[in-house]
Amino acid sequence: DAGVIQSPRHEVTEMGQEVTLRCKPISGHNSLFWYRQTMMRGLELLIYFNNNVPIDDSGMPEDRFSAKMPNASFSTLKIQPSEPRDSAVYFCASSPPSSPRQFFGPGTRLTVL
Amino acid sequence: GNSVTQMEGPVTLSEEAFLTINCTYTATGYPSLFWYVQYPGEGLQLLLKATKADDKGSNKGFEATYRKETTSFHLEKGSVQVSDSAVYFCALGPGGGNKLTFGTGTQLKVEL
Numbered sequence: 001d002a003g004v005i006q007s008p009r010h011e012v013t014e015m016g017q018e019v020t021l022r023c024k025p026i027s028g029h030n031s032l033f034w035y036r037q038t039m040m041r042g043l044e045l046l047i048y049f050n051n052n053v054p055i056d057d058s059g060m061p062e063d064r065f066s067a068k069m070p071n072a073s074f075s076t077l078k079i080q081p082s083e084p085r086d087s088a089v090y091f092c093a094s095s096p097p098s099s100p101r102q103f104f105g106p107g108t109r110l111t112v113l
Numbered sequence: 114g115n116s117v118t119q120m121e122g123p124v125t126l127s128e129e130a131f132l133t134i135n136c137t138y139t140a141t142g143y144p145s146l147f148w149y150v151q152y153p154g155e156g157l158q159l160l161l162k163a164t165k166a167d168d169k170g171s172n173k174g175f176e177a178t179y180r181k182e183t184t185s186f187h188l189e190k191g192s193v194q195v196s197d198s199a200v201y202f203c204a205l206g207p208g209g210g211n212k213l214t215f216g217t218g219t220q221l222k223v224e225l
Binding site: 031043091095099103106 | 145147149159162213
């Protein structure tokens with residue numbers, strides 16, 4: 001049974017480049033969450049979708065960050081342009097209808113040089 | 114709004130020692146409470162949960178009891194192993210849709 005799938009697992013890029021992180025939620029789940037984890041700030045919720053619609057993006061740090069969910073099985077988090085302070089592990093999580101339990105993906109470790 | 118406070122780490126224990134990681138919460142209504150565990154290099158995994166007052170969640174030797182009177186959900190294990198070394202997150206939800214409110218995490222290191 002496939003869990004939440006994220007790609008790539010590791011990304012190293014240079015400052016100013018565009019970065020796209022991808023997530024495939026568990027089939028049948030209708031909520032999707034993007035988190036960022038750093039040593040300094042811990043786990044932060046960036047944005048979450050319900051039925052493909054962005055519900056709360058108050059955690060998105062600034063306009064350089066954008067997220068989309070074109071269908072129930074795919075979401076992207078884009079950073080353009082990237083900066084060294086964006087270096088972190090980005091997690092995607094999904095949850096089924098009527099349940100607060102979240103299932104996390106393995107994360108994407110992003111390093112911006 | 115909802116909030117979760119958990120003890121700061123790192124917590125360092127010897128193998129077979131007793132573990133307690135404290136977690137207290139503030140919330141409106143009747144939230145569910147969760148403990149998630151994050152092993153090095155991995156995403157968070159649900160360890161245990163409790164959905165109403167006095168419920169006890171348990172898994173892999175870990176236990177936590179939902180105490181409404183003290184607004185607490187402390188994590189305990191009678192005898193830790195080196196393989197329990199991880200970061201443990203207390204969380205409550207739902208809050209606004211299916212959002213979870215996470216604590217800051219407590220790192221546990223178990224040594225031989």
